[in-house]
Amino acid sequence: MKYKSTRGGVQGISFKDAVMMGLAEDGGLLVPENLPAADIGYLHSCACKSYESLAFEIFKLFADDIEEETLWEIVKESYTNFDSGEIVPVVHKDGIYVAELFHGPTYAFKDIALQFLGNLFEHILKERSEKMNILGATSGDTGSAAIYGVKGKDNINIFILHPSGKVSPVQELQMTTVKSENVFNIAVKGSFDDCQAIVKNLFSDLEFKSKYNLGAVNSINWARILAQIVYYFYIYFRICDEKSNGGKNLRFVVPTGNFGNILAGFYARRMGLPIDKLVLATNENNILHRMISYGDYSVKDVVQTYSPSMDIQLSSNLERYLYYLYEEDSETLDKKMKELNDEKRIHFTEEEINKISSVFLSQESSNEETLSTIRNFYNSTQYILDPHTACGVKAAENFMAKDNCIYVCLATAHPAKFPDAVYKAIGKYPERPEGICKLNDLEKQSYVLNNNTDEVKYFIKNILEEGDKNAG
Ligand SMILES: *Cc1c(COP(=O)(O)O)cnc(C)c1O
Numbered sequence: 001m002k003y004k005s006t007r008g009g010v011q012g013i014s015f016k017d018a019v020m021m022g023l024a025e026d027g028g029l030l031v032p033e034n035l036p037a038a039d040i041g042y043l044h045s046c047a048c049k050s051y052e053s054l055a056f057e058i059f060k061l062f063a064d065d066i067e068e069e070t071l072w073e074i075v076k077e078s079y080t081n082f083d084s085g086e087i088v089p090v091v092h093k094d095g096i097y098v099a100e101l102f103h104g105p106t107y108a109f110k111d112i113a114l115q116f117l118g119n120l121f122e123h124i125l126k127e128r129s130e131k132m133n134i135l136g137a138t139s140g141d142t143g144s145a146a147i148y149g150v151k152g153k154d155n156i157n158i159f160i161l162h163p164s165g166k167v168s169p170v171q172e173l174q175m176t177t178v179k180s181e182n183v184f185n186i187a188v189k190g191s192f193d194d195c196q197a198i199v200k201n202l203f204s205d206l207e208f209k210s211k212y213n214l215g216a217v218n219s220i221n222w223a224r225i226l227a228q229i230v231y232y233f234y235i236y237f238r239i240c241d242e243k244s245n246g247g248k249n250l251r252f253v254v255p256t257g258n259f260g261n262i263l264a265g266f267y268a269r270r271m272g273l274p275i276d277k278l279v280l281a282t283n284e285n286n287i288l289h290r291m292i293s294y295g296d297y298s299v300k301d302v303v304q305t306y307s308p309s310m311d312i313q314l315s316s317n318l319e320r321y322l323y324y325l326y327e328e329d330s331e332t333l334d335k336k337m338k339e340l341n342d343e344k345r346i347h348f349t350e351e352e353i354n355k356i357s358s359v360f361l362s363q364e365s366s367n368e369e370t371l372s373t374i375r376n377f378y379n380s381t382q383y384i385l386d387p388h389t390a391c392g393v394k395a396a397e398n399f400m401a402k403d404n405c406i407y408v409c410l411a412t413a414h415p416a417k418f419p420d421a422v423y424k425a426i427g428k429y430p431e432r433p434e435g436i437c438k439l440n441d442l443e444k445q446s447y448v449l450n451n452n453t454d455e456v457k458y459f460i461k462n463i464l465e466e467g468d469k470n471a472g
Pocket residue numbers: 108109110141142219255256257258259260261262309310388412413
């Protein structure tokens with residue numbers, strides 16, 4: 001399997017090179033040159049064995065430059081830190097299936113991909129005798145999942161910037177209590193945007209970037225999408241094995257921010273998994289809902305909601321979908337991305353709008369609706385939704401009233417990660433899983449720095465040069 005850039009400037013690179021490149025060198029995103037067709041019957045039989053068996057079979061199709069034995073080791077290692085042997089348990093509540101993607105070490109769905117990516121990086125770096133320094137900014141979930149993905153791994157350091165005092169208490173604890181020599185939390189005296197700006201400045205400092213081999217773990221890395229394709233198959237097979245579901249169409253509802261999660265569903269569908277439609281759920285940052293339901297893709301300001309991981313306007317992974325919308329024509333895509341950059345909007349033709357709605361449906365939840373969904377769902381089922389998942393359940397309820405399909409809502413976070421929103425909705429706090437309870441007893445460690453690129457740069461430099469001295 002070879003990979004190319006959506007913009008056409010990179011072609012014929014291997015899976016391992018695609019993982020290490022992250023963002024394509026021409027500014028586009030890396031995609032497989034040819035999408036393999038899934039052998040549904042065979043994958044179904046693998047899914048019956050275990051989540052890991054299914055993951056292995058799907059990864060094999062995309063990562064044919066990793067020896068099978070090694071790949072199997074990587075897969076096994078990547079799913080050992082989950083608190084459910086099923087990895088993705090599915091519950092049935094009030095006529096809706098809820099697929100719990102939050103059983104990894106940081107209790108949000110990003111663990112499913114970042115545990116795998118951390119192991120992949122470690123394997124490839126070792127093979128190539130290279131070192132890598134991951135640098136990222138986070139407003140919460142991604143930073144902690146990335147830290148848990150690479151802590152203790154050889155040849156990797158990770159520097160995560162977060163706005164000092166401005167991430168949720170659980171998220172701060174998750175990031176700063178990891179005791180590992182390769183993990184550095186930087187609390188910047190500023191906002192999340194300031195953190196992002198510093199990271200961007202350091203990545204554009206090409207001398208610094210290449211000297212320290214800076215790498216990113218953001219959601220545009222192909223390996224993250226790949227890891228997420230697996231659970232669409234897994235969940236599909238589990239639900240279709242239930243006799244009562246025979247013959248009904250199945251739809252996935254996906255709480256969406258950067259379009260990474262739902263894009264994996266799009267790939268699963270394109271590989272032949274008979275998903276009827278993908279339902280995209282947004283909060284008040286509704287640009288993708290406007291795109292799908294009205295063909296209106298125009299950028300507005302980001303507003304803060306109860307579901308902060310979906311407070312996004314420009315979804316970094318949408319470009320991959322647009323590439324297929326434009327029939328894999330890099331030239332058209334390139335033009336459209338420029339249009340977006342200049343005009344802050346993309347214009348879709350009638351035909352394109354029809355094509356979008358043949359795959360996607362969408363629904364927006366206001367802040368009030370998010371809370372009332374948590375409340376009503378709790379009252380009728382005793383099940384507590386997190387505010388992101390609530391946007392999905394709201395969408396499922398809306399469409400369920402109109403047809404006879406099976407709806408599966410992907411639950412993207414454990415409610416205990418967002419206790420304040422839950423408390424507002426139902427007047428009580430969700431029970432905390434053991435992995436969150438025990439964080440309170442641990443010591444927090446972070447370095448507080450000023451909102452200043454040079455200060456962060458010298459901090460990183462000092463750490464890495466000290467490390468080199470100690471190493472030899
Ligand atoms: C990251 C995240 C999302 C959004 O997922 P995308 O892949 O960015 O669309 C939704 N919910 C939670 C809890 C998340 O952490």
